[in-house]
Amino acid sequence: MAKVTIDGHLIEVPDGTTILNAARMMGDQHPETMQNVPPAMCYYSKLGESGGKCRTCLVQVTKGSDKDPRPMPKLVASCRTTVMDGMEVQNKLSAQVQEARKGVVEMLLINHPLDCPVCDQAGECHLQDLGYEHGAQKTRYEFDRRTFEMENIGDKIKLHMNRCILCYRCVFTANQITDGRVHGVINRGDHAEISTFIHQAIENDFSGNVIDVCPVGALTDKTFRFKSRVWNTKPYNAHRDCKHEKCSGQVAVWMAGNDILRVTSRKDKWGEVEEFICNECRFDKKELKDWIIEGPREMDRHSVNSNTQYMHMSSQKVLKPSETFAVLHPYDESKEK
Numbered sequence: 508m509a510k511v512t513i514d515g516h517l518i519e520v521p522d523g524t525t526i527l528n529a530a531r532m533m534g535d536q537h538p539e540t541m542q543n544v545p546p547a548m549c550y551y552s553k554l555g556e557s558g559g560k561c562r563t564c565l566v567q568v569t570k571g572s573d574k575d576p577r578p579m580p581k582l583v584a585s586c587r588t589t590v591m592d593g594m595e596v597q598n599k600l601s602a603q604v605q606e607a608r609k610g611v612v613e614m615l616l617i618n619h620p621l622d623c624p625v626c627d628q629a630g631e632c633h634l635q636d637l638g639y640e641h642g643a644q645k646t647r648y649e650f651d652r653r654t655f656e657m658e659n660i661g662d663k664i665k666l667h668m669n670r671c672i673l674c675y676r677c678v679f680t681a682n683q684i685t686d687g688r689v690h691g692v693i694n695r696g697d698h699a700e701i702s703t704f705i706h707q708a709i710e711n712d713f714s715g716n717v718i719d720v721c722p723v724g725a726l727t728d729k730t731f732r733f734k735s736r737v738w739n740t741k742p743y744n745a746h747r748d749c750k751h752e753k754c755s756g757q758v759a760v761w762m763a764g765n766d767i768l769r770v771t772s773r774k775d776k777w778g779e780v781e782e783f784i785c786n787e788c789r790f791d792k793k794e795l796k797d798w799i800i801e802g803p804r805e806m807d808r809h810s811v812n813s814n815t816q817y818m819h820m821s822s823q824k825v826l827k828p829s830e831t832f833a834v835l836h837p838y839d840e841s842k843e844k
């Protein structure tokens with residue numbers, strides 16, 4: 508076991524744990540420290556090999572270990588750096604980290620369009636959340652942005668490459684759920700893009716899961732596109748007796764009144780899919796009679812989406828970036844006079 512201190516909180520974790528996972532364990536044990544967990548745009552605990560691409564999870568190691576207390580010379584990616592006994596790490600407390608994260612967000616937004624008002628991912632987009640916390644008000648970028656034509660990946664998934672941040676999560680998902688992956692990152696540098704080789708559709712029963720792992724709105728569900736803003740729908744846990752041997756049939760249905768507008772997998776508090784679901788559950792079962800509704804889902808992500816959801820029913824405190832709240836002062840009549 509190794510003892511590590513993150514933003515002044517001590518936790519003991521198994522050897523070989525990454526700093527990011529140590530911070531998440533700390534957040535699990537002490538919910539008040541969840542705000543100290545570094546954001547992750549490419550790491551995904553359920554996907555082998557993920558991480559190390561986006562640099563949003565950078566932290567400062569101020570003490571390497573008890574044996575070698577020298578600080579690490581540069582900021583490190585917490586999803587790829589394992590803890591050492593006695594290590595001391597700063598995330599929220601480090602001005603250097605906050606400055607670097609601001610730079611990373613600025614870089615991710617160089618090509619990512621600010622089309623949140625028309626993007627289906629708005630309200631549950633990790634880049635939108637990061638933009639609230641670290642985004643600059645203006646861009647310094649003066650060159651042409653890269654643009655791509657929208658592409659259909661099969662008949663149910665739309666790829667909007669302009670929004671892609673090349674996190675590779677969808678590629679690793681396809682690696683994990685299929686024997687023969689047909690999409691990936693082609694070309695390099697500014698020309699790098701997610702595409703299906705020879706523009707094939709992803710013919711796989713679980714291909715819809717790439718929508719859920721995409722941290723931005725690059726991959727969207729064509730059966731839900733433009734039907735509603737997510738914060739105007741209510742998520743419920745639901746299940747059905749799915750005949751697919753690898754699908755548990757345990758999903759979240761997003762409803763408006765009695766209509767099921769969208770079906771997704773259930774996500775945990777880190778915004779990660781709990782279990783992959785099959786395409787039949789996701790795309791073809793949109794009737795109330797298809798599902799046994801278990802009850803409303805709690806929203807405990809620090810997303811703008813949780814503003815209209817079950818805040819008051821939540822047993823946990825809802826944590827949000829302070830920027831998403833206006834401080835409302837009681838109306839002072841005396842000022843009118």
Ligand code: SF4
Pocket residue numbers: 670671672673674675676677678701717720721722723725726
């Ligand atoms: S399409 Fe989405 S999941 Fe795939 S690499 Fe781009 S941002 Fe990541």
Ligand code: FES
Pocket residue numbers: 546547548549550558559560561562563564565584585586587
């Ligand atoms: S989450 Fe660590 S580099 Fe992307």
